[in-house]
Amino acid sequence: MLRRLLLAVGLVLAGVGFAVAVQPNLAQIVRLPPLPTFVVAVLAGVFALAGAVARRNTEFRDETDDEDRNDALETRFEPPRPGEDIDARLREGAGTLRKGADDAQFSDRLRDVTVQALVDARGLAPEAAERQLDEGTWTDDRTAAAFFADDVDSPTADVVGAIVSADPVYERQAEHVVRELRRIAGLQGGEH
Amino acid sequence: MVSEETHRWRGAVALSLFALAAGAATRVPGVLVLGVFGIAVAGYAQLFTAPDPQLSVERSLSDDDPETGDRVDVTLTVTNEGSLLPDLRIVDGVPGTLAVVEGSPRLATALRAEKSASVTYTVEVVRGDHDFGAVDVVARDAAGSHETRTSVVADTALACVPDLPRLESFPLREQTVQRVGRLPTSTGGSGVEFHATREYRPGDPLSRVDWKRLARDGELATIQFREERAASAVVVVDTRREAHVADDEGTNAVEYGVEAAGGVASALLESGDQVGVASLGPYWAWLAPGLGREHRARLEELLARDRGFSVAAPDRRFLGGLVFRRLRKHLPDDAQVVFCSPLVDDDAADYVRRLEASGHPVTVVSPDVTGADTLGQQFSRIERAVRIRALRTAGVRVIDWRAGDSLALAVADAERGWSA
Numbered sequence: 001m002l003r004r005l006l007l008a009v010g011l012v013l014a015g016v017g018f019a020v021a022v023q024p025n026l027a028q029i030v031r032l033p034p035l036p037t038f039v040v041a042v043l044a045g046v047f048a049l050a051g052a053v054a055r056r057n058t059e060f061r062d063e064t065d066d067e068d069r070n071d072a073l074e075t076r077f078e079p080p081r082p083g084e085d086i087d088a089r090l091r092e093g094a095g096t097l098r099k100g101a102d103d104a105q106f107s108d109r110l111r112d113v114t115v116q117a118l119v120d121a122r123g124l125a126p127e128a129a130e131r132q133l134d135e136g137t138w139t140d141d142r143t144a145a146a147f148f149a150d151d152v153d154s155p156t157a158d159v160v161g162a163i164v165s166a167d168p169v170y171e172r173q174a175e176h177v178v179r180e181l182r183r184i185a186g187l188q189g190g191e192h
Numbered sequence: 193m194v195s196e197e198t199h200r201w202r203g204a205v206a207l208s209l210f211a212l213a214a215g216a217a218t219r220v221p222g223v224l225v226l227g228v229f230g231i232a233v234a235g236y237a238q239l240f241t242a243p244d245p246q247l248s249v250e251r252s253l254s255d256d257d258p259e260t261g262d263r264v265d266v267t268l269t270v271t272n273e274g275s276l277l278p279d280l281r282i283v284d285g286v287p288g289t290l291a292v293v294e295g296s297p298r299l300a301t302a303l304r305a306e307k308s309a310s311v312t313y314t315v316e317v318v319r320g321d322h323d324f325g326a327v328d329v330v331a332r333d334a335a336g337s338h339e340t341r342t343s344v345v346a347d348t349a350l351a352c353v354p355d356l357p358r359l360e361s362f363p364l365r366e367q368t369v370q371r372v373g374r375l376p377t378s379t380g381g382s383g384v385e386f387h388a389t390r391e392y393r394p395g396d397p398l399s400r401v402d403w404k405r406l407a408r409d410g411e412l413a414t415i416q417f418r419e420e421r422a423a424s425a426v427v428v429v430d431t432r433r434e435a436h437v438a439d440d441e442g443t444n445a446v447e448y449g450v451e452a453a454g455g456v457a458s459a460l461l462e463s464g465d466q467v468g469v470a471s472l473g474p475y476w477a478w479l480a481p482g483l484g485r486e487h488r489a490r491l492e493e494l495l496a497r498d499r500g501f502s503v504a505a506p507d508r509r510f511l512g513g514l515v516f517r518r519l520r521k522h523l524p525d526d527a528q529v530v531f532c533s534p535l536v537d538d539d540a541a542d543y544v545r546r547l548e549a550s551g552h553p554v555t556v557v558s559p560d561v562t563g564a565d566t567l568g569q570q571f572s573r574i575e576r577a578v579r580i581r582a583l584r585t586a587g588v589r590v591i592d593w594r595a596g597d598s599l600a601l602a603v604a605d606a607e608r609g610w611s612a
Contacts, residue, residue: 007239014232021215021224035214037525037606044213044227051206073328075288077505079438079445082536082561083568086395090567110571120585175567181574185581 090171110177111148114138117184144176193342195242202237205234234463242340246274249327249346251284258317262353263293266329268346269310272303282311285325285343287350289504290315317352321497324348329509339448356488359455359600360371361463363607364423364528365553365589374461389413424466424481424526425581427453428519429472430540433506439538439541439561439595445534448559448595450495450530455599456557457495461488468527470519472543475507478522509574516584520550534561536572541579544588556583556590557599 020026086106094134111133118129118138132138136149158172208230215224220583247270254265268284284297303309309595326343331594378602389402392412396416402413429449437445453469461483469491477500479491495501529547533540536556548554562573580590589610593602 004239007235011232014228014235018225018228018232019230021221024221037219041213041216044209044216046307048206048209048213051202051209055202055206058202060199073283074286075505076286076291077288077436077503078442079503079564081440081534081569082534082567083572085572086568086571087566088568109575113571113575113578116582117574120578120581131508151372162416169242171567178567178570178574184578185574187408 090174106174107147110174114148114177114181117181121184121186139180143173143175143178144180147173147177193254193340195244195338195340197242197340198332198337200487201234204230208234209569237335240335240338242338243277243333244274245272245277245280245329245331245340245342247271247329247344248273250293251346253348253350256350257351258350260317260352262317262352263314264317264350265312265314265323266297267310267312268297268299269308270299270327272305275305277303277331278334279336280309281330282302283328284311284313285327285346286313286315287322287324289318289352289502290322315350316578318447318503319352319496320354320502321355322350322431324350335461335597344435350426351497353493356452356492356495357451357455357599359459359603362456362459362530362603363555363589363610364425364460364465364530365555369494384530388416389545390416396426420594421530423460424468424524425456425460425528425530426468426470426481426523426528427456427532428470428472429453429501429532430474430543431471431500431502432510432512432539433474434537435473435534436503436506436541437534437561439559440563440565441596443535443561443595445556445559445561445595446501446503448561449532449534449557450501450591452557452559453501453530454492454495454594456530456532457491459490463572467491469494470522470579471498472515472519472531473500474506474510475500475502476515476518477501481524481527482521516546520547525551527552530557531555532557532559535576535579536562538579541583544583545586548586548588554588556580556588557593557602558590559593559595561595 016026016030020030089106114133115126115129118124118132119126122129124132127137133148134150136142136145136152138148141152143154143158144153146154153167154173158169161172208227210227211223212227212231213533215227227270236263248272250269252267252269254267255262258264266284266286268282270279270280270282279300280303281300282298282503286292287296292313293316295311297313299309301309322349324346326345329340329342329344331340331342332338350570356516389405390413392401392414396414400415401413405411405413429446429452431446431449435446435449439445439448456468457469464483466481466483467487469479471477475498477494477498479487479494482490529552531540531544531547531554533556535541537558544554544556558576560573560576562576563569564573580592589606591602591606
């Protein structure tokens with residue numbers, strides 16, 4: 001009740017102030033006491049500062065709370081596409097030339113699959129397939145061969161192309177390996 | 193119910209007071225008026241308290257018994273049983289398994305006392321039980337300085353139990369129970385398909401005597417037909433987190449797995465075999481092999497409604513070793529396994545090998561949901577192809593089913609490959 005009363009008084013005073021500001025002659029009619037304007041200015045300034053400090057100390061709701069809340073409201077589950085984890089890792093590592101821990105994991109998977117594909121398609125023993133990978137002799141594609149073999153370098157044109165297009169060399173080599181694998185595994189014509 | 197201040201006007205008050213101070217110091221009426229106006233607005237905002245929404249909610253569906261793929265209109269009606277709500281926002285609790293294909297389950301409105309507001313949206317129905325959740329409500333006062341958040345319970349359930357998909361036949365491996373059925377065995381005996389002839393033994397039925405041979409050579413021989421026995425099979429659907437992957441249309445591989453399980457079960461039941469189903473995932477589901485109309489109905493119900501076969505997000509940890517042991521324990525000794533899995537991870541292939549090694553002949557039905565648009569998708573496709581080849585090399589039959597194509601065609605293609 002007191003809150004509303006004070007509010008009503010405040011609103012009336014604000015109304016009077018507004019009216020006097022628009023028509024200063026009203027001050028004489030309602031016989032407001034003469035008050036130096038600098039006192040009003042100082043008081044308003046102090047209250048403004050107090051308001052600003054109060055605002056600074058206010059704990060506003062975290063925007064992420066709303067995002068979390070929205071996620072909780074819309075629970076529709078959309079499963080990922082197979083291989084989305086690899087694409088996400090490559091996106092995160094885009095632009096970097098260094099191999100990260102995730103890249104190493106992807107490299108291991110790529111190596112395992114390549115060995116298995118060579119064993120299946122060419123009847124090699126796993127050790128022989130590993131050796132071909134290390135020596136870079138498993139494919140005629142030098143870019144793909146360079147992915148596993150330390151002694152094989154990517155063709156110069158590929159390195160220049162990677163720099164010009166800002167594609168990481170690692171990703172370019174991986175693309176070539178996958179292209180070769182598709183051929184070997186029979187998903188693109190095939191060797192068998 | 194949670195009520196709190198939004199502090200929306202806190203900065204406005206400070207700014208207005210600064211304007212007031214500046215106006216008074218410079219004696220510029222315009223600035224002073226601006227300050228007074230700001231203070232008045234802030235005062236107005238303080239006039240209100242947090243709203244206390246008293247709402248009743250009613251939800252209606254345009255179809256209570258829809259088929260898979262049907263579109264159902266959902267109408268949500270909110271009635272204000274309290275005082276005026278100048279700013280009311282609601283979001284309906286759409287089940288996570290249903291997609292809203294038209295309209296929006298959200299509504300923002302002002303609602304006077306005793307008045308109602310409605311929102312209608314359309315969902316596409318998929319297999320399973322779908323429970324609508326509580327309606328989420330946010331109510332604010334006219335100035336937006338106070339907010340109340342609450343939820344209103346409105347239980348509505350939508351169930352869709354499709355018939356088992358039709359599949360003419362499904363080839364099982366050799367290994368059967370001692371019961372007459374349709375599975376050809378390598379043992380000679382009674383049946384319809386010729387197997388061999390042997391020397392006549394007293395007691396052999398006259399209908400099986402090889403009369404042509406008797407006329408030609410004068411020898412009495414008995415014709416043996418390929419003995420046909422019934423099989424006992426358990427269709428295991430891979431519902432692990434790894435199996436929840438989508439094809440290019442967004443369909444979950446688990447959905448394809450359940451469709452395949454239904455088709456396989458239907459075909460085997462038709463041919464007199466005993467069929468059971470199991471879910472290999474975080475939610476265990478099991479139906480022992482059986483026969484008959486009642487068993488078929490139970491199987492239909494389980495595949496459609498059990499959480500174990502749901503396409504909802506897996507929200508529980510999968511204890512692989514434990515679940516696999518449980519599956520082994522439940523499998524009858526003579527049961528074959530039909531494993532429905534997208535085979536997008538090595539563990540899936542390992543489970544197949546372990547089942548095969550434990551004496552249960554396995555046939556894999558693998559919906560192919562891999563793509564070729566990105567490097568990751570291409571690599572995943574290659575990994576899967578290599579896995580399938582390794583399984584086939586180990587003697588496991590794999591039906592590679594291109595998702596979206598007919599399962600019957602995939603089965604027929606695979607059969608041609610096996611008999612070639």
